[in-house]
Amino acid sequence: MPAYTLTIDVRTHSTGATVVVLSGELDHQTAPRLRRVLERTPAGLPLVLDLTDLRFCDSVGIGELVFAARRTPVPESALPVVGAPADLRHLLALTGVERLVAHHHDVDLAVAALGPGAAERHAGP
Amino acid sequence: MTAPVPDTGPATVLVLDDNATTRYILGSWLRRAGHQVVEAVDGAQALALLTGTPAHELPEIALVDVRLPDMTGFEVCERIKERPHTTDLPVVHISATAIEASDRTQGLHRGADAYLTEPIDPAELQATVTAVLRYTRARRRAERLADRVAALHRSTLALYGAADADAMVTAAALGAIELGAAQASAIVLGPHRENLHLAHCVLSGAAESAPEVRLSTGSAALLDALAHHTLGDATGTDTVRLTAAQWQDALATDFTQDHGLPVEPVTLLVARTKPGRPLVAVAVDPSAAEDLDQHRLLSQLTQATALALEALRSQAEEHALALTLQRSFLPARLPATEGVDLAVRYEPASDRSEIGGDFYEAIETPAGLLLAIGDVAGHSLEAAMVMGELRHALRAYAIEGHDPRTLLQRLDALLVQLRPGITATVCLVLVEPGRRRVRIANAGHLPPLLRLPDGSAHFLTEHGILLGLNLPQPPAATHDTPPGSTLLLVTDGLVEVPGENLEIGLAALRESFSRAPGDLDETGGLLLESFAKAQADDVALLLARLH
Missing domain, CATH: 3.30.450 (Beta-Lactamase)
Structure with missing residues (x-):
């Protein structure tokens, strides 16, 4: 098994939404790989980030979360994220990026919050 | 350098035979040809002699009689070849007349390098010894060369590492x-x-x-x-x-x-x-x-x-070039201003890591003394260049006398326009001319710390979103600064450590700052010492005391 500082697991939810599960450290060394993964996710479909096991995120990592938020199908809508650890939430708050994301308890709730027909109309809270 | 050593020079030869006459005859022929001779009378003695001899003094060839009192010459040969110490020692079997061809082939099959049959012709012995020495020495040289080429390869890897x-x-x-x-x-x-x-x-x-x-x-x-x-x-x-x-x-x-x-x-x-x-x-x-x-x-x-x-x-x-460039983007000195003492500390990231995009600035403007600290995301020459651009743009806009919120929005527009995809955090503190009030506009940067004359310190937490996203900033927040108040602006290199809690880091920083000594330079040094120890990232901190 290769050793990764950041593991990125891309899943497709039954509703068609792309779920990207991050674990480990998102920093200036690992962020470019997340960027390449995000760029390959279908642009028209909703995206959910599962951050439950993200232990560390620096300013470049925050930049990637902003990039992900801007990839949501509907402009100005919030990026659904799941399980953001307290420290990350603190950093999101400090950088003001909090307003670009919507927190959820689990992936199913996050996808449900996207509402029916989310692929065409992505409604943020 | 000199030509390669000829492969046929004199050698030490082991003569193993139970017959004293044979040993004498073989020994005298070999000595006459310049070789040194060591003798053994049976298999056990020969093997013991070889075991007790250091590698570089071993005989280079062994003449072994096939019929010995304690074991056959074939067996001696096999023992010699199976021991790592003697595995390269060539063996020449010697046997009495009337030996079957199958005996001879057996000897060669079991590891011998040549076979001589009595009566032995002195010239044939000489020629056989010479031939065996020539090829074993050539092989040994080739093996040593291969070993050394491998050693050179290992050393080259070590050099590049x-x-x-x-x-x-x-x-x-x-x-x-x-x-x-x-x-x-x-x-x-x-x-x-x-x-x-x-x-x-x-x-x-x-x-x-x-x-x-x-x-x-x-x-x-x-x-x-x-x-x-x-x-x-x-x-x-x-x-x-x-x-x-x-x-x-x-x-x-x-x-x-x-x-x-x-x-x-x-x-x-x-x-x-x-x-x-x-x-x-x-x-x-x-x-x-x-x-x-x-x-x-x-x-x-x-x-x-x-x-x-x-x-x-x-x-x-x-x-070194990147560091020089990065330093050239930072102010050479801070302005001497009435009513405000300033101190700055800047520590680039550790030697082998990349450069960062931290910056600080202090500018006299028509609206008051403007303090700035910021961090361009990333560790690259580009991050350092963007940092330089932002700082110069900030100076240009600040001299026009804009309020802090407008300055942030100008910088945001500049970043979006010139460096799309790059984000930066910037915190601006405008110290009003009377020095009794500050106005804070913070674009997603770590909050500034304000220490009041009574020693209590708290974060000024009002802030907007980081720059580079083309999003609006909230109005600047105003705070009173009684005489003797001190401001501390830092970059996240000071408190952000993987595996450590940011909130705890910030709380510890506030705690240290509230207990810091009166001297600003001393305070800066102490804070760096206690917080930037495990730091791979750059660290900038700016201190301002308002009289």
């Missing part, structure tokens, strides 16, 4: 020892050309223990002296033999240091990769470079050292 000049001279000196030198010194000028680095290494007596390496530093004058004996200013490689006196004279040019090297003749190998580069030198005991193959390998090791040093040097130069 060396993180600094000391590690490099160590790898070069050990590499020369592995290539058969009994003593080796490697000499290079460090990547910043500041210091001469020398490693001296002596092959240790005990085979298993690693050779000891002694490091020293000195002056480049030594390399000039060595160049004078060899390449001068030319590029390429060169080899020269120096007398003990010449070597001592060369060493004496480095008056800064007695390197404590033995005063003996040396063979000096040097290499220079490009015009204008300092020489790389390896000195070994002359016997190590006598053999042509060996000399080539040592010369290649010297070249590999020069190339690896070149790689280390360009890496160091690149980092």
Whole structure:
């Protein structure tokens, strides 16, 4: 098994939404790989980030979360994220990026919050 | 260097036969041809003799009678070949007349290298010994060469893996020892050309223990002296033999240091990769470079050292260039302002890591004294360039007298326009002319700390989103600053450590700041010392005391 500082697991939810599960450290060394993964996710479909096991995120990592938020199908809508650890939430708050994301308890709730027909109309809270 | 040693010179020969007459006859023929002879009367004695002999004193060939009192010659041969110590010892069987052809083939099948049948013709014995010696010596040389080529390869990897000049001279000196030198010194000028680095290494007596390496530093004058004996200013490689006196004279040019090297003749190998580069030198005991193959390998090791040093040097130069550039983007000095004392600390990221995009600024503007701190996301030359652009743009906009929120929005527009995809956090603190009020506009940066005259410290947490997203900023927040208030602005390098909680880091910073001494410079030093220890990132901090 290769050793990764950041593991990125891309899943497709039954509703068609792309779920990207991050674990480990998102920093200036690992962020470019997340960027390449995000760029390959279908642009028209909703995206959910599962951050439950993200232990560390620096300013470049925050930049990637902003990039992900801007990839949501509907402009100005919030990026659904799941399980953001307290420290990350603190950093999101400090950088003001909090307003670009919507927190959820689990992936199913996050996808449900996207509402029916989310692929065409992505409604943020 | 000298031609290869002929493969047919005299050897030590083991004669194993229970018949004293045969031993005498064979021994006298061999001695007459210049060989040395050791004798054994049976298998056990022969094997014991071989076991008790150190590797470099072993006979080079064994003549073994096939019929011995305690075991057959075939068995002796098999034992010789199965022991690692003697596995390369060629065996020539000798047997009485009337032996079956199958016996002969059996002997050869079981490991013997040749077979002689009595009565033996002296010329045939001589020719057989010569032929066996020739091919075993040739094979041994080929094996040793293969081993040394592998050793050169290992040393080259070690040279390229060396993180600094000391590690490099160590790898070069050990590499020369592995290539058969009994003593080796490697000499290079460090990547910043500041210091001469020398490693001296002596092959240790005990085979298993690693050779000891002694490091020293000195002056480049030594390399000039060595160049004078060899390449001068030319590029390429060169080899020269120096007398003990010449070597001592060369060493004496480095008056800064007695390197404590033995005063003996040396063979000096040097290499220079490009015009204008300092020489790389390896000195070994002359016997190590006598053999042509060996000399080539040592010369290649010297070249590999020069190339690896070149790689280390360009890496160091690149980092130094980036650091210089980064520093040139930061203010050379802070303005002397009435009613405000300023202190700044800036620590670039550790030597081997990349450069960052931290910046700070203090500008007198029509609206008051503007303090700024910021961080461009990323560790690259681009991040440093963007940092420089932002700082200069900030100065230009600030002189026009805009309020902090407008300044942030201008910077945001600039970033979106000129460097799309890059984000930055910037915190602006405008100290109003009377110094009794500050206005804070913070674009996603760590909050500034305000310490009041009573020693209590708290974060000024109002903020907007980071820059580079084309999003609006909230209005600036206003805070009162009674006389003696102190502001602290930091970058996240100070408190952001993987595996550590940001909130805890910030709380600890607030705690330390509230207990900090009155002197601003002292406070800056203390904060760096206690928070930036494990830091790979750059750290900037700006302190302002308002009278």
